[in-house]
Amino acid sequence: MKISATIIVHNEEDNIAEVCETVSWADELVIVDSASTDRTIEIAGNYTDKIYDLEFTGFKDKHAYADEQATGDWLFWIDADERVTPELRYAILSLKDKPDSELADGYWISRKTWYLGRWILHSGWYPDYQMRLYRKSASYWDGIAPHETARVNGPTIRLKGEFLHNTKRDLAEHNNVLNHYTSLAAEYKAKEGEKVGYSKLFMAPLSGFFRSYIFKQGFRDGIPGLVIAMFTGYSVFLKYAKLWEKNNVNRD
DSSP states (O other): OOEEEEEEOSSOTTTHHHHHHHTTTSSEEEEEESOOOSSHHHHHTTTOSOEEEOOOSOHHHHHHHHHHHOOSSEEEEOOTTEEEOHHHHHHHHHGGGSOGGGOOSEEEEEEEEEETTEEEOSTTOSSOOEEEEEEGGGEEEESSTTOOEEEESSOEEEEEEEEEEEOOSSHHHHHHHHHHHHHHHHHHHHHTTOOOOHHHHHHHHHHHHHIIIIITOGGGGHHHHHHHHHHHHHHHHHHHHHHHHHHHOOOO
16 A cells, blocks of 8 residues: 655745655655745755646646656645644554455545634534545546545545644635635636526525534634634625626626
8 A cells, every 4th residue: 555645835835844744654745836936846855856847727637637646556635734643644554554455445534724823623614524545546536616626436434533724824814815716616617607696696605604603603613713604605705706797797
């Protein structure tokens, strides 16, 4: 069981060394960049020689390219702002002791996020299971931009342990990321021919807020939970407002 860890990056000089250290147990490390202008590649070179540069055309394309460059029969992908806990590392490496017939084709791993000075344990952000370890031969990338994810054709199970997510450093960064992500989502929906009107522009953001704050119990996360819920509603509104703009505003 050869495990290749993959990381896609762009201007991650503050994170790249630590994330490379957190996957030092992997048999191989593959890093795919997209024209970083900081010291990301220089630092990454201390950990692997499998570093590639790919023009950014979408997260799915970038992840799929990283998987193609990996030589391991198993893949584990991680973002630059995430870290593997000792418990998760042990759980992954313990799989190497099992016969192949006892292995699933994919493993869901819980993610815990640090945001605005605390661990978020509700708001739809936890346990936030992610498909992060999977058999290469059974996998493919799918989903709606910008939240594409790895999928497998075969059985999956949950793995013990979790990885830690050191997300947005401040509200300004959170807002900038949402602006970028909602643009990607609106572009995808426009290509799919989706339309939007008054009701969705009004109701969908409200639904997003109440789902995060009430049904996902964001109120239990204090002020950060309220901020998350407000950003959730705002991001839904922005996504559909940008879609409406693409469909109705002639820029010529």
